[in-house]
Amino acid sequence: MFLAENDLQAIWLTLRLAGVVTFILLLLGTPLAWWLATASSRLKGPVGAVVALPLVLPPSVLGFYMLLAMGPRGPVGMITKAAGIGLLPFTFWGLVVASVFYSLPFMVQPLQNAFEAIGKRPVQVAASLGASKLDAFFTVALPLARPGLLTASILTFAHTVGEFGVVLMIGGNIPGVTRVASVQIYDHVEALEYNEAYHMAAVLLIFSFLALLALYVWQPNIRNVIQTER
Amino acid sequence: MNLSLFVQKEYGSFHLASDITVAGDRIGIFGVSGSGKSTLVGMLAGLVKPDQGEITLDGETLFSTAQGIDLPPSRRRIAMVFQQHELFAHLDVKHNLLYGYKRCAREHRRIDFNRLADVLQIAPLLDRSINNLSGGEKQRVALGRAILSNPRLLLMDEPLSALDDTLRFQIIPYLKSVSEQFAIPYLFISHSLMEMRLMAEQVLVVSGGKVSEPIPSDQLARARMGESPYGYINLLKLSSPERVGELYSYPWGQENLLISDGCDEHEALFELSSKDIILFKKHPEAISARNLLKCRVVGTFVSGKRIGVELDNGGERLIAEVVKAAAQELEIVAGSELYAAIKASAFLRLGVSKMHLIAC
The missing domain is CATH 3.40.50.300 (P-loop containing nucleotide triphosphate hydrolases)
Structure with missing residues (x-):
């Protein structure tokens, strides 16, 4: 095998992080995207802007604020300490929380686009046929948005795999706990281990290419989604 | 309800x-x-x-x-x-x-x-x-x-x-x-x-x-007849056609209607605009219109600048329209008799199937 054990450990940790983050964001991002797509509230604009912030903020800025928030004097830190969980920075779950915020627009925006494309009418039809709001959401809106769900999940997963700045700020570089693939490559380069860096970089490159290839082959519309987000 | x-x-x-x-x-x-x-x-x-x-x-x-x-x-x-x-x-x-x-x-x-x-x-x-x-x-x-x-x-x-x-x-x-x-x-x-x-x-x-x-x-x-460019649309459900040369003949009232746009189906629905019916006080000598129907005036109504004339022929009804001057000249009143001339091509067939389900 051309990858060392610590490289495999970093890759496994990265996949676990991306999987957990994607799962959490599916649960949190879907209702948020639905609200953004259908609500007529004045809060819609500000909430949409907050969701999009990670697209334009340098990861170090986001990481810095999250480090402060999760620290012993930060609001999140005080809550986690009071709850007996301890402090989140430099733990796997700290990475998860940071990544959830950092990858939020990659889940919410494709889903919001999908819900907006479906429009209100199918849900209204479902309501006139006796479906409650929740019923209509789960039996009509969500199945019709399936392509958007797939797009959002793949983008979120791939984006989390490619994170560097935020995970370095929040997680540091603890093998098996917070040292993800991108940080491992950085370590190899720092230690002038170019051969190992080549291998890891190639793995990430191939993974990212395959993820996007899957989207482009199965869903040609993804190009519009990505262009909208950039 | x-x-x-x-x-x-x-x-x-x-x-x-x-x-x-x-x-x-x-x-x-x-x-x-x-x-x-x-x-x-x-x-x-x-x-x-x-x-x-x-x-x-x-x-x-x-x-x-x-x-x-x-x-x-x-x-x-x-x-x-x-x-x-x-x-x-x-x-x-x-x-x-x-x-x-x-x-x-x-x-x-x-x-x-x-x-x-x-x-x-x-x-x-x-x-x-x-x-x-x-x-x-x-x-x-x-x-x-x-x-x-x-x-x-x-x-x-x-x-x-x-x-x-x-x-x-x-x-x-x-x-x-x-x-x-x-x-x-x-x-x-x-x-x-x-x-x-x-x-x-x-x-x-x-x-x-x-x-x-x-x-x-x-x-x-x-x-709305008076303001519509199409006048009043008479709807006629006709059945049992017979071919007469290039035309179709449908029994209607006490007469037969000759229609260009007929078909071999047993039943069909036709529309006829009130504007396509010309009224005569007496039987004209010779006209190109293929249908000349002797009708009794059931009543009249005013719609915009037009007078609607409801005609009866053997229990079947048609609405024709004329201007006020024509109504006076023809002395159209309820009970009077008129001749209605309609071209065979003035009847337009609607749809082609399931007409038996329509009850106009």
Whole structure:
């Protein structure tokens, strides 16, 4: 095998992080995207802007604020300490929380686009046929948005795999706990281990290419989604 | 069905006010685009919230600002058929049809799935994806889905607007027969006077945000004759044709009508504009029109600058129109006799099939 054990450990940790983050964001991002797509509230604009912030903020800025928030004097830190969980920075779950915020627009925006494309009418039809709001959401809106769900999940997963700045700020570089693939490559380069860096970089490159290839082959519309987000 | 709509709604400068009570099973809502008719039915279905007022259907209050009642659409039991079919793309035909049925309380389920599939002739389509249906099939499935939800009222919001003329007249018989056979009252919304004539007994006219008192659809057609470029459209259901050279001959009243656009089918529906009927006081010597009918004047009515003349021939009726000067010259009064000349090419055939289901 051309990858060392610590490289495999970093890759496994990265996949676990991306999987957990994607799962959490599916649960949190879907209702948020639905609200953004259908609500007529004045809060819609500000909430949409907050969701999009990670697209334009340098990861170090986001990481810095999250480090402060999760620290012993930060609001999140005080809550986690009071709850007996301890402090989140430099733990796997700290990475998860940071990544959830950092990858939020990659889940919410494709889903919001999908819900907006479906429009209100199918849900209204479902309501006139006796479906409650929740019923209509789960039996009509969500199945019709399936392509958007797939797009959002793949983008979120791939984006989390490619994170560097935020995970370095929040997680540091603890093998098996917070040292993800991108940080491992950085370590190899720092230690002038170019051969190992080549291998890891190639793995990430191939993974990212395959993820996007899957989207482009199965869903040609993804190009519009990505262009909208950039 | 007894329906009361005392509601108001404002959109910017547009103000919609309805203050009507209507009873009947075939009600039409007629108006041009932007007149507010879709907003009106949206309020009835619970999709649009009125600013204030009260809506009651068969004694049950669906909405009332005074009583703080606003039943959600899912509890009103009012199904809708829209201009576009609005079928759910992720479900096949059968599951689309059953969507409302499954959500209907057992005590309200009275429509048999198989019988409905027979009436709408959709049984062979049940396992198909909706992408493999024609426009007419999609609209029939959408109608079936609405009926199977066992509603107490069916709202049809311009259900024929997206269809071409041939399909439109193929779907109308299904709309009528389904609601009749399963005893479901309906509100039919359209900007087409012809559709109102075919679908509605009583019509509410929506214009500039105001809703009129209900009037019979034929009375509406007579009232609009004077301003319509097409005049009054006579609808004639004719049967048992015979070929006469290049023309078709249909028995009508005490005469036979010679029609260019006839067909070999046993029954067909034709339209004839009141503008295409020329009246003579005496029998003309020779004319090119192939139909010359001796008629008795039943009555006259004024519509704009025109006089409508209702003619009788052996119990069959036609409406012709003349200007006031012609009415005076011909001395048209109830009971007088006239000759009506109609070209064979003036009759236009509507649709081609299922005409036996249309009861004009």
